[in-house]
Amino acid sequence: MKLPPFQMLLDEHGSDVHRYLAARVGPVEADDCWQETMLSALRAYPGLRHQTNLRGWLLRIAERKALDAFRASRRRPVPVEEVPERPAPPAERPDPELWQAVRRLPGKQRAAVTLRFASDLDYAAIGRVIECSEDAARQNVRAGLASVRREWVR
Amino acid sequence: MNTAEFARRAAAEGLIDVAYAGVDSPFGHLTAAVTDAGIVRLAFEGEELDGVLQELADRVSPRVLEVPARLDGVRRELDEYFEGHRHQFTTPVDWRLSHGFHLKAREACYAIPFGKVLTYAELAAAAGSPRAVRAAGQAMARNPVPIVVPSHRVLRTGGALGGYGGGLEVKRWLLDMESGEPADDRLF
Numbered sequence: 098m099k100l101p102p103f104q105m106l107l108d109e110h111g112s113d114v115h116r117y118l119a120a121r122v123g124p125v126e127a128d129d130c131w132q133e134t135m136l137s138a139l140r141a142y143p144g145l146r147h148q149t150n151l152r153g154w155l156l157r158i159a160e161r162k163a164l165d166a167f168r169a170s171r172r173r174p175v176p177v178e179e180v181p182e183r184p185a186p187p188a189e190r191p192d193p194e195l196w197q198a199v200r201r202l203p204g205k206q207r208a209a210v211t212l213r214f215a216s217d218l219d220y221a222a223i224g225r226v227i228e229c230s231e232d233a234a235r236q237n238v239r240a241g242l243a244s245v246r247r248e249w250v251r
Numbered sequence: 252m253n254t255a256e257f258a259r260r261a262a263a264e265g266l267i268d269v270a271y272a273g274v275d276s277p278f279g280h281l282t283a284a285v286t287d288a289g290i291v292r293l294a295f296e297g298e299e300l301d302g303v304l305q306e307l308a309d310r311v312s313p314r315v316l317e318v319p320a321r322l323d324g325v326r327r328e329l330d331e332y333f334e335g336h337r338h339q340f341t342t343p344v345d346w347r348l349s350h351g352f353h354l355k356a357r358e359a360c361y362a363i364p365f366g367k368v369l370t371y372a373e374l375a376a377a378a379g380s381p382r383a384v385r386a387a388g389q390a391m392a393r394n395p396v397p398i399v400v401p402s403h404r405v406l407r408t409g410g411a412l413g414g415y416g417g418g419l420e421v422k423r424w425l426l427d428m429e430s431g432e433p434a435d436d437r438l439f
Contacts, residue, residue: 099305099308099309100308100313102269102304102307102308103308103314103315107254107257111254112252128253132260136260136261136264139261139314143313143314
């Protein structure tokens, strides 16, 4: 398969990946995660074979970087009790508190909900990114939404 | 999404195999591409950019990124050349898109000095195959680095312009500029 010039991936999917990460790890961590994601992708790119879905491939790398960032934040010596206040989010994330609730979900649910509503992927595509079946992806979204809703109503 | 920071870090890790950027010229917007070895491609405005970049991805490396800062030296030298102040380029040529006789013909062309011209027959002879006149013409027509490899300095026997990838008006403009014609008489 012919690989397109990497610049084309940046142009076509760079902002999708950033939007996904902003919803997944928050706007502050997202910039670092985006750099790490794209550098990893660029390192691996020439060796890529039989890749038909480059956007999914990038989101899969982004998901790994989001998990790394999450683990690193748990290892930090001084945990903070409350999420600090942040500047108003861009229009595509109109409800920062809602996304903070999403970020408190367990790993796969959080990734699945974010991919569904921030990246607009269908369940089959979500399954490919988080490496589970389409049904399991649907179940993760449903369970995640239910938790967010419970917390939201409280 | 800080793409400048990304380009900086990618360059620091040696991950950018082909850097490209736009370069303005008196005859439209050019696109120049460089590798660590030198300038590998110069495309005229009329060439479809997607195709040019895909060819670089296929034939050099898919790690192709737009990095204007990496082209600063090339851009400056081209500006000076278009103004008539530069007769030689110091940026080396990366020849990897040229092979066989085409490579020999382009290397022979690269040796033609500013303001001088050869015929296709003379170029074929200079490249070591006096009878390969048609192949020499093809090597010029598909020259990946026009201007720097001065295919505009190769003419038909008798002085007719022959062809040019960037269009005959561009070839005429370059030859007039190199012969010191005043700018007012030029086409652009």
